[in-house]
Amino acid sequence: MERIFNFIDGQYMYLPECKYLDNYAPATGEIYALTPDSTEEDLELAIQAAENAFPIWSKMTSIERSNILLKISALIEQNLEEFAKAESKDTGKPISLARKMDIPRSVENFKFFATAILHTHTPAHATEFGVINYTLRKPLGIVACISPWNLPLYLFTWKIAPALASGNCVIGKPSEVTPFTAYMLGKICQEAGLPKGVLNILHGQGGKIGAKLVAHPKIKAVSFTGGTQTGAEVARLAAPQFKKISLELGGKNPTIIFADANYEKALENAVKSSFTNQGQICLCGSRIFIEKKIYEKFKTDFIEKIKLLKIGLPNDENTEFGAVVSLPHLQKVMTYIELAKAEGGTILIGGERIKMENEAKNGYYLAPTLIENLPFDCRTNQEEIFGAVVTIMPFETKEEVLMYANSVKYGLSASVWTSNLETSNFLAQHLDVGIVWINTWLLRDLRTSFGGMKHSGVGREGGQDSLLFFTEPKNICIKMD
Ligand code: NDP
Numbered sequence: 241m242e243r244i245f246n247f248i249d250g251q252y253m254y255l256p257e258c259k260y261l262d263n264y265a266p267a268t269g270e271i272y273a274l275t276p277d278s279t280e281e282d283l284e285l286a287i288q289a290a291e292n293a294f295p296i297w298s299k300m301t302s303i304e305r306s307n308i309l310l311k312i313s314a315l316i317e318q319n320l321e322e323f324a325k326a327e328s329k330d331t332g333k334p335i336s337l338a339r340k341m342d343i344p345r346s347v348e349n350f351k352f353f354a355t356a357i358l359h360t361h362t363p364a365h366a367t368e369f370g371v372i373n374y375t376l377r378k379p380l381g382i383v384a385c386i387s388p389w390n391l392p393l394y395l396f397t398w399k400i401a402p403a404l405a406s407g408n409c410v411i412g413k414p415s416e417v418t419p420f421t422a423y424m425l426g427k428i429c430q431e432a433g434l435p436k437g438v439l440n441i442l443h444g445q446g447g448k449i450g451a452k453l454v455a456h457p458k459i460k461a462v463s464f465t466g467g468t469q470t471g472a473e474v475a476r477l478a479a480p481q482f483k484k485i486s487l488e489l490g491g492k493n494p495t496i497i498f499a500d501a502n503y504e505k506a507l508e509n510a511v512k513s514s515f516t517n518q519g520q521i522c523l524c525g526s527r528i529f530i531e532k533k534i535y536e537k538f539k540t541d542f543i544e545k546i547k548l549l550k551i552g553l554p555n556d557e558n559t560e561f562g563a564v565v566s567l568p569h570l571q572k573v574m575t576y577i578e579l580a581k582a583e584g585g586t587i588l589i590g591g592e593r594i595k596m597e598n599e600a601k602n603g604y605y606l607a608p609t610l611i612e613n614l615p616f617d618c619r620t621n622q623e624e625i626f627g628a629v630v631t632i633m634p635f636e637t638k639e640e641v642l643m644y645a646n647s648v649k650y651g652l653s654a655s656v657w658t659s660n661l662e663t664s665n666f667l668a669q670h671l672d673v674g675i676v677w678i679n680t681w682l683l684r685d686l687r688t689s690f691g692g693m694k695h696s697g698v699g700r701e702g703g704q705d706s707l708l709f710f711t712e713p714k715n716i717c718i719k720m721d
Pocket of ligand 1: 386387395414415417447449450451454465468470473490521522523624626652696697
């Protein structure tokens with residue numbers, strides 16, 4: 241049985257009195273590791289370590305910080321295979337996906353922000369003769385980075401890299417469901433020479449240690465990615481102390497396909513945007529709208545493509561669709577399938593738990609599921625399911641599909657497929673979402689603003705947005721005479 245430890249003050253903490261939580265391998269349903277159930281005492285140790293480290297880290301030059309973060313990036317890359325295997329085991333995602341997406345992106349996150357801080361500038365204003373204003377940007381102090389289970393190391397590093405690069409000390413809280421790669425990161429930080437106390441990683445329950453972390457008076461800012469309901473709780477805890485918050489929350493993203501789109505590309509991408517990572521990506525499209533003229537053909541072809549997905553053990557090189565992250569999540573997704581049936585939906589494919597054999601017989605496998613005949617405003621089409629359950633609906637005009645797309649409380653992303661410039665411009669202008677992909681999906685440039693509108697979040701991450709979030713501006717006005 242593997243044992244996970246908190247990483248505090250530059251070392252793994254073994255406390256004999258620590259209680260542990262079971263960590264399950266979704267592929268088999270077996271407990272394979274024990275995760276510390278951190279307490280307020282652990283949090284105080286982490287705060288103390290971060291407080292001691294802040295004067296050292298924040299006073300380093302950008303180049304010094306950059307060099308250490310580049311080493312972290314290089315060391316993750318050198319250990320890519322080990323990280324990918326651990327991520328796949330912890331989450332149930334196919335090893336090929338962890339190898340191709342999760343770990344390379346974690347490498348890039350550190351590389352991107354380590355170099356971004358070497359190219360920033362702050363404004364200066366010549367106000368009138370003899371008066372000049374300039375802006376200083378200072379790190380905030382100790383900040384909290386809280387991440388979810390779907391892209392564990394990818395999203396954890398997406399927060400801690402800019403926080404550290406900007407000169408802050410960090411207390412990170414990965415999801416208790418998928419703690420393993422964050423645990424491995426501690427060793428990498430030691431090897432890279434990150435000064436002790438600069439990054440502290442606390443494991444445990446969100447509602448317990450996560451909430452204590454958010455509410456701690458020494459925490460100046462909270463960068464959170466997770467569910468909308470949890471985001472509201474984080475905001476409630478942070479507001480009385482006027483902390484800065486960045487909230488990246490849930491989604492119910494539309495995939496909109498017009499008859500004039502490149503059909504093969506749209507079809508291929510619809511499979512990816514619906515079922516990558518078993519549909520557990522906040523950017524996955526869960527409502528597919530197809531122009532009526534091609535609806536029946538698309539539906540038939542889409543079902544055929546879904547049948548071809550290789551469902552299997554996450555550690556099998558050929559697997560394209562692995563296990564759901566946990567039993568409670570599997571049960572939640574299955575409840576939505578029952579709801580869809582009750583609302584009059586027709587299950588076109590999937591809709592049930594897959595019973596595997598041998599070591600995987602207790603694993604959490606759910607067939608990729610496609611549903612039709614549901615109205616746009618039913619609960620199945622309005623609430624986030626966050627699994628491989630997708631609905632398909634016809635539409636006739638761009639105005640009609642815009643109304644369907646915008647009808648949900650979420651506003652994270654949309655993927656639009658058309659060869660008509662006017663149609664794409666119209667939807668780009670009017671979709672109430674933070675990210676619109678035209679004729680593509682999940683094509684990311686780390687410099688762009690990333691985040692959602694409405695109940696999908698507050699603030700933006702990425703490039704300058706992250707660096708601005710993790711620093712405080714101070715205006716200096718000088719009169720020369
Ligand atoms: P949760 O909201 O349950 O948890 C997210 C993180 O917050 C976890 O580390 C969790 O810990 C912690 N947490 C839980 N309760 C609290 C609390 N009261 N105070 C502080 N921290 C807390 O989300 P999931 O992990 O279930 O992730 C899935 C959700 O994340 C989906 O809604 C998805 O859309 C969203 N998401 C959004 C993204 C975006 O960029 N907009 C990207 C990826 C996912 P623990 O796990 O231990 O409970």
